[in-house]
Amino acid sequence: MSPEQLLALRDQAGVPSHPAIFLVLGVLTFALHIAAVQVMLGAAGLTLWGAFRQGPLWQRLSALMLSTAKVAVSVAIVLGVAPLLFVQVTYDPFWYTSNVLSARWVIAFVGILIAGYLAIYLYYWRNQRPGGRGSGRHPWLMVLSVILLLKVGFIVHVLSYQMHFPEQWMAWYAPGGVIDPGGRGLHAFHLPRFLFFILLAVPVLGVWLLALRRYLQARPGEDPAFLAFLNTLAARLTVPGGILALAMGAWWMATLPSKMATSALSPWTLLAALALVATVFLPWALGKRLDEGLWGYAPFALGAVALILVGVARELIRYRTLLGGHGYDPLSYRIQMDWYSTLTFFLTFGVLGAATLGYMITVAWRAGQTPGVYTPTVGVARLGRWATMLIGLWILHYFILGFCTWGGL
Amino acid sequence: MESLGLYPTWLVPGLGSGWIVGLIATIHVLFSHTSVGAAVFFAWLASYANRTGQPRYLEFIRRYGLFLLVFSYVLGSITGAGIWFSTTVASPRGISTLIHNFVWMWATEWVFFLIEVTGVYLLTYLATRVDRATHLRLTLIFGLAAYTTMLVIVGILSFMLAPGKEAWFTSGGYRLGFFGANTFAHLAMRTAFMFTMMALVGGIIVARFEDRALREALGRKLAWVGLAGTVAGGLLFLAYLRTLPEAATVVMANRLPPSFGPLMLAAVLGMVAYFTAWLLRPRFLHPVGAWAATVGILVLGLWPEETARESIRKPFIAGQYVYSNQVVARDVPALGVRAELPLLEARGFLATHAFAPASLRQIHEGNRLEAGRFLAITTCSNCHTLERTGMRPLVNYLGGVRDVRALAGHLQATVGTGHVLYMPRVPLNDAEAEALATYLATLPAGGPR
Numbered sequence: 116m117s118p119e120q121l122l123a124l125r126d127q128a129g130v131p132s133h134p135a136i137f138l139v140l141g142v143l144t145f146a147l148h149i150a151a152v153q154v155m156l157g158a159a160g161l162t163l164w165g166a167f168r169q170g171p172l173w174q175r176l177s178a179l180m181l182s183t184a185k186v187a188v189s190v191a192i193v194l195g196v197a198p199l200l201f202v203q204v205t206y207d208p209f210w211y212t213s214n215v216l217s218a219r220w221v222i223a224f225v226g227i228l229i230a231g232y233l234a235i236y237l238y239y240w241r242n243q244r245p246g247g248r249g250s251g252r253h254p255w256l257m258v259l260s261v262i263l264l265l266k267v268g269f270i271v272h273v274l275s276y277q278m279h280f281p282e283q284w285m286a287w288y289a290p291g292g293v294i295d296p297g298g299r300g301l302h303a304f305h306l307p308r309f310l311f312f313i314l315l316a317v318p319v320l321g322v323w324l325l326a327l328r329r330y331l332q333a334r335p336g337e338d339p340a341f342l343a344f345l346n347t348l349a350a351r352l353t354v355p356g357g358i359l360a361l362a363m364g365a366w367w368m369a370t371l372p373s374k375m376a377t378s379a380l381s382p383w384t385l386l387a388a389l390a391l392v393a394t395v396f397l398p399w400a401l402g403k404r405l406d407e408g409l410w411g412y413a414p415f416a417l418g419a420v421a422l423i424l425v426g427v428a429r430e431l432i433r434y435r436t437l438l439g440g441h442g443y444d445p446l447s448y449r450i451q452m453d454w455y456s457t458l459t460f461f462l463t464f465g466v467l468g469a470a471t472l473g474y475m476i477t478v479a480w481r482a483g484q485t486p487g488v489y490t491p492t493v494g495v496a497r498l499g500r501w502a503t504m505l506i507g508l509w510i511l512h513y514f515i516l517g518f519c520t521w522g523g524l
Numbered sequence: 525m526e527s528l529g530l531y532p533t534w535l536v537p538g539l540g541s542g543w544i545v546g547l548i549a550t551i552h553v554l555f556s557h558t559s560v561g562a563a564v565f566f567a568w569l570a571s572y573a574n575r576t577g578q579p580r581y582l583e584f585i586r587r588y589g590l591f592l593l594v595f596s597y598v599l600g601s602i603t604g605a606g607i608w609f610s611t612t613v614a615s616p617r618g619i620s621t622l623i624h625n626f627v628w629m630w631a632t633e634w635v636f637f638l639i640e641v642t643g644v645y646l647l648t649y650l651a652t653r654v655d656r657a658t659h660l661r662l663t664l665i666f667g668l669a670a671y672t673t674m675l676v677i678v679g680i681l682s683f684m685l686a687p688g689k690e691a692w693f694t695s696g697g698y699r700l701g702f703f704g705a706n707t708f709a710h711l712a713m714r715t716a717f718m719f720t721m722m723a724l725v726g727g728i729i730v731a732r733f734e735d736r737a738l739r740e741a742l743g744r745k746l747a748w749v750g751l752a753g754t755v756a757g758g759l760l761f762l763a764y765l766r767t768l769p770e771a772a773t774v775v776m777a778n779r780l781p782p783s784f785g786p787l788m789l790a791a792v793l794g795m796v797a798y799f800t801a802w803l804l805r806p807r808f809l810h811p812v813g814a815w816a817a818t819v820g821i822l823v824l825g826l827w828p829e830e831t832a833r834e835s836i837r838k839p840f841i842a843g844q845y846v847y848s849n850q851v852v853a854r855d856v857p858a859l860g861v862r863a864e865l866p867l868l869e870a871r872g873f874l875a876t877h878a879f880a881p882a883s884l885r886q887i888h889e890g891n892r893l894e895a896g897r898f899l900a901i902t903t904c905s906n907c908h909t910l911e912r913t914g915m916r917p918l919v920n921y922l923g924g925v926r927d928v929r930a931l932a933g934h935l936q937a938t939v940g941t942g943h944v945l946y947m948p949r950v951p952l953n954d955a956e957a958e959a960l961a962t963y964l965a966t967l968p969a970g971g972p973r
Contacts, residue, residue, distance in 0.1 A: 120527045123878060124529040124531065124878060125529065126624040127852060127860065127862065128624040128625055128856070128860075129859060132628070186645065188598075189645075192605065193641050195605070196637070200627060200630055200631060200634070201627075203612075203623045204627050207616075207623075211612060211616035212532065214612045214616070215531055215534050218534035221609045221613050222610060222613065224606075225602060225609060228602050229599060229603075233598065285881065288879055292884070294901065296532065296533050297537075449860070451860065453696075456628035457628050459629070460629075463632045464631070464632075464635050468635040471665060472638065472639060472642060478662070479642075479645075479646055482650050482654050489653055490658070491655075491658055506636075506665065506669060510668065510671070510675065513675050516703070517679075517702070518708075520688065520700065520704075521689075521704055521705060521707070
């Protein structure tokens with residue numbers, strides 16, 4: 116596929132803002148999405164592990180992790196919509212081609228994800244509902260769920276990876292010059308890259324458990340034995356898991372195909388690795404301070420920064436490969452500026468979204484730490500009123516703008 | 525070499541890629557409309573329960589919310605992403621057109637979706653953990669945010685049929701593409717029918733309430749809302765038809781299957797009868813019956829509606845400038861978009877298609893059949909299967925003719941000129957027409973058109 120052909124595949128309509136904005140948002144939302152995926156995988160794995168362990172501490176943790184996994188799948192899906200949207204804006208030639216060439220798997224993704232998600236719910240209904248036994252019944256459901264979720268992850272990995280090889284697309288679409296339009300193949304993958312993102316679930320879950328521990332500490336009457344158990348388990352997951360993930364990351368970089376190899380030691384790759392190392396050892400460095408103020412959440416926060424840097428490094432590999440090897444620069448996408456919709460998004464996200472999600476998360480956070488019924492403070496309640504009013508105003512603006520446009524004003 | 529940015533084509537033998545999109549979209553519409561309808565109904569019910577001092581109604585919100593977590597927020601959100609995935613592989617340029625025109629509106633919808641999903645979790649998990657005023661506030665936010673997702677998506681769906689204002693072609697901008705008479709008629713119709721779906725699915729929940737008085741009281745409310753939604757939706761559907769572009773009206777009158785009208789009427793009358801029976805005899809409400817009615821609306825109402833919506837756009841897939849076979853059919857000066865038909869006329873598909881194998885770029889005796897197959901897959905298979913089953917089988921449109929010369933002449937005189945209702949213009953030079961005809965002549969005989 117020549118650079119001219121790749122450029123011809125771009126949408127003629129151009130992009131409604133500077134392409135760099137979509138690249139940045141793509142990286143940020145990918146980091147959020149992959150964090151939710153890793154919490155989901157880690158929590159599902161720990162639920163499964165807990166199903167075979169005895170004792171009240173494991174039973175409680177298993178139930179907590181099951182609830183976490185259930186919600187994390189949902190969060191991963193919702194957050195995954197955003198990077199899926201942004202990749203289509205500037206990398207449309209690559210994303211669309213890669214998808215069509217594996218179309219059956221793209222459709223299978225939907226069914227497999229539904230089956231994997233429902234398996235978690237079935238396990239929950241068998242174990243955690245009132246009258247359920249706690250945990251441990253039908254663990255095969257969790258095994259099935261983890262396998263299916265990994266399969267879904269692998270499909271997305273392949274779709275992303277195939278984007279890097281325009282020189283092979285014709286061979287995949289028309290082997291021997293005869294087109295094969297069934298989309299049956301998963302044509303290219305890179306196991307170390309896939310495993311790196313999967314193994315990252317272990318340290319991410321470790322720092323997640325530390326954050327959970329700090330959150331539970333604020334609850335009156337919380338069981339100290341459970342808190343100590345969480346601390347020990349988090350330490351066991353974070354350091355060895357982090358080292359394992361970093362080793363896999365090194366293997367990924369060492370085995371990059373030749374056209375990508377220049378990215379292996381780029382400053383961003385090294386910075387991402389450094390941030391991961393810092394995340395893994397931060398709990399150890401903080402020591403007893405983990406029990407003070409917001410320090411207990413610091414490892415997870417640093418982990419989030421590390422994931423953003425991993426996202427940057429991943430994006431730079433793609434950017435450099437497609438620019439250096441194929442002459443495609445997403446930043447050269449023609450801008451067809453649309454100020455109105457650009458501002459609509461940023462104001463909705465930055466003002467309305469921040470206020471409303473801020474209110475909802477505050478209520479959820481504090482209700483979880485309050486025994487009995489939670490009544491918000493005056494300030495929180497005011498934020499809720501503002502949030503409601505902002506959504507109401509948004510709807511009003513939609514109709515006023517819409518009717519004026521319809522009427523030709 | 526001047527190249528056209530046409531993507532590879534995904535072929536689903538015997539079924540058609542369009543039907544895969546249709547199946548996923550139909551299921552998603554049920555899940556999403558139910559959740560938006562329920563969110564708005566929750567906001568009203570919570571407020572009503574507060575005003576009248578009847579907190580027992582809040583249990584309905586909690587149970588329906590729990591049901592929605594799986595029904596709408598597992599299956600619904602996955603099939604929502606599934607529509608993107610399926611349109612990506614079935615019609616990459618169709619989805620690209622929508623993305624590149626409305627990426628920020630889609631991102632805006634995503635913000636509201638985040639709020640909506642957070643809301644449903646809070647309403648189900650914190651139902652008894654927060655005070656009444658906070659619960660009411662969360663219900664209100666959930667309802668408003670859910671409805672806003674519909675406001676955004678309806679604008680995009682309406683653009684798929686046609687830009688809101690004709691001026692969009694020359695002036696551009698999100699507003700002119702988004703808003704028009706069809707947008708608001710479409711929105712009103714979907715708003716009404718979302719209450720129908722909410723009430724139908726709500727029947728599954730309320731039928732399981734043990735407290736008979738509460739079950740009947742809630743059942744009556746749902747039945748009234750469902751009845752009002754159905755009647756209003758039926759009338760608004762007629763209003764919606766009046767806002768269709770002229771070409772869509774002609775297609776609707778001439779090309780939809782004869783079963784479309786009777787099916788839609790049966791769906792509306794069936795729902796009216798169901799809700800009326802529910803009102804007159806509350807004991808009529810049963811979980812099995814409620815499930816059956818939900819499946820009924822899916823098969824009799826949503827499937828014909830979604831397939832009709834796809835059909836009346838023909839020959840376009842988006843914005844009345846991208847054909848269903850992915851070719852850009854007209855200029856959009858505001859965006860700098862240039863029609864690709866002139867280049868195709870001058871050079872042909874095989875010479876310009878980015879994914880045409882090198883061995884097919886020049887047609888000769890040895891590759892004519894394979895070149896014809898490539899052309900059939902590229903220019904026809906988005907809307908027609910190449911077998912005897914599935915979506916508008918191509919063989920049904922050949923009138924039993926198998927003579928290559930006759931077929932080639934027929935192709936050039938019909939789709940080649942673009943004067944066939946509902947069909948895109950497919951400029952085929954002599955060699956390409958002969959190649960396509962050679963391939964079509966090998967297809968198995970079809971049934972009557």
